[in-house]
Amino acid sequence: MNAPLAPPPLLHARKQAILAALRGLLPPHCLLSEQEDTRPYECDGLTAYRQLPLAVALPETEAQLMALLKACSALRVPIVPRGAGTGLSGGAMPIADGIVISTAKMSRILALDPLARTARVQPGVRNLAISEAAAAHALYYAPDPSSQIACTIAGNVAENSGGVHCLKYGLTLHNVMRVRMVSMDGEIIELGGAALDAPGLDLLAVFIGSEGMLGVVTEVTVRLIPKPPLARVIMASFDDVITGGDAVAEVIAAGIIPAGLEMMDRTSVRMVEPFVKAGYDTNAAAILLCESDGMPEEVEEEIERMSEVLLRAGASAIAVSGSEAERMRFWSGRKNAFPAAGRLSPDYYCMDGTIPRKRLAEVLQGIAAMEQTYGLRCANVFHAGDGNLHPLIMFDANQPGEFDRAERFGEAILALCVEVGGTITGEHGVGIEKIDAMCGQFTVNEVAAFIGVKRAFDGAFLLNPNKAIPTLDRCAAYGKRQARGGVFKFVKQVGA
Structure with a gap:
């Protein structure tokens, strides 16, 4: 086995200078620089992309954090802030010549x-x-x-x-x-x-x-x-996802704002039920979870109104939680959809896009067609009430080409979200995952405005660089690439 290559002398000297500066600011247990210590920080929840940082700093006080940033600014060291690492868009992926600053120890x-x-x-x-x-x-x-x-x-x-x-x-x-x-x-x-x-x-x-x-x-x-005195959940079953998607719009159109309004398709229901035993209808093509909370009289009235709207919209069955334990079981299935995906597939890719509620059925049909195009299964779970989709694209990274197909599948979903008047993210962020999709959604002038905001706060571009906001050169290259592929229109300047 070959020994690892030594770093170039200049790179090694810079690393040692940076570490020496940081050691003077933090207790020894708050600075990690050995490879085995920094390995847990090489990625966030988007595990397909990994990079070891130069070091990881874990300040315990605000004063230590201030000193860290001043030192890194003076040394021109890039910084990647990190919380718990649960993000799903690569926003906390390290920079090779940069420092990860974890705020995990500041937890009071x-x-x-x-x-x-x-x-x-x-x-x-x-x-x-x-x-x-x-x-x-x-x-x-x-x-x-x-x-x-x-x-x-x-x-x-x-x-x-x-x-x-x-x-x-x-x-x-x-x-x-x-x-x-x-x-x-x-x-x-x-x-x-x-x-x-x-x-x-x-x-x-x-x-x-x-x-x-x-x-x-x-x-x-x-x-x-x-905390509301009472909360109850309706589980409504539908024989097809189109009817279920249309029912979401019907609930909102009726003037009802549920505490929660979530949808899961048959694939996700059957994926979750053996894992959580939430009591889901596994024969339904889709289910809606509609929650009402408030005073008991309010809840009773709203549950009755929602049930009427859902039945009128085509629900094939209605079940209402009869206890707090049953309500929590209903929600546990939805909240455990991501880990449950591991029962069906070695790997999955969780997407995040937002669309107008009235286009839910259309987008679900589009995703179903994409499953055939890319030869991969997709389980749909989402915040139906505000149109925030979380398709779970299932693949096997050990099979040649499957990860690439999963990424192309995801890009196509984001493009469809933009096409119907939505956006490329609802709550997972852009990070590194959707940075090219930013070029597909926004004009060059709009991206330039985002860069202007970034420059006003961080003129040296050291805070989480190369994330979320693409460079104008990247957008130009992306536009030309997609134009040649016949997928998206070239990104043009306003008025051009």
Whole structure:
């Protein structure tokens, strides 16, 4: 076996200089540089792409984080912020000559005010831990992504995460009041505040969903809401996915805003049921999960109204949770769809796009046709109420060409989302996964505006570089490539 090649002298000297600078800022246990120590950080939930970082820093305090960023800025070292690593678009994949900064050790709930209904937390606090801490006051934090048991609040801020209850209660953007962050220069910036509105430009909305490209979070103040006295879920079965998709629009058109409105097709139902035993109708072509919460009288009335709308829209069967345990079982199936995919396939590729609700049936038909085109199965689970799709493309990476086909399948789904008036991501972010799709959706002038925002926060482009926002050269090359392939139109400048 050949010995590993030694790094070039200049590269080795730079690495040692960087590590020496960082060792002066952190305790020894907060800096990892050996390959076996940095290996767990080589990717996030998008495991198809991996890269070892130069080192991993795990600051324990805001002061350490500020010092880290100042040093890296002076040394021109790229930074990749990382939460729990549950992201699915490669947003936390390291840079070879850069540092991963993990905020996992900054995991304290700093203050919880039941009267103001707010919690002030450090970036490494898990999403679910906020609700667990607030439960004693009959309060909770509403956004509930499927990874909420592990994902952190800073990661939620980076991706503007949603969850199964985002239709009624909103995304991270609607539930965060204030963010305290450190710029690449090591300076503290506070966005938002304790009031319902803050003076000046709404930079909080710019920062939420910016995928770690504008700053590193040190504190987040979130809004807490009262826990509803009662919640019940309808499981509605449909004989075909088209009818099920149309039923989603019928519920919203009836003036009903369910607490949650989720859809799963037959493939995903049969994939999940043996794993979770949620009580799903495995003979249905699709099921809808429709939740109502509030006072008992409100819930009873809304469940009755939704049941009538769903039956009128073509539901073949209706089942309503009769207890809190049964309600949780219904939701456990939906939330475990991703891990359950491993029962059917060695690998899967989870997509994320958003479309107008009225186009659900059309897009589902399009995805079914793509299964034939690419020779791969796809299980569809999604936040039907707000049109956020999560197709799970199943493949075997050990079979030559299957991963490439899965990627092309995913690109075609994103193109279809844009074609029907939607967008390429709802809550998973762009990262590295969808950076070419950005060129397919936005004009050169629009991408230039995004780059301008990035430059205003991080002029040296050291924070999470080469993620989320493509370069103009990349978009030009992508446009020419797709034009030759006859798939997409060339990306043109506005007015060109």
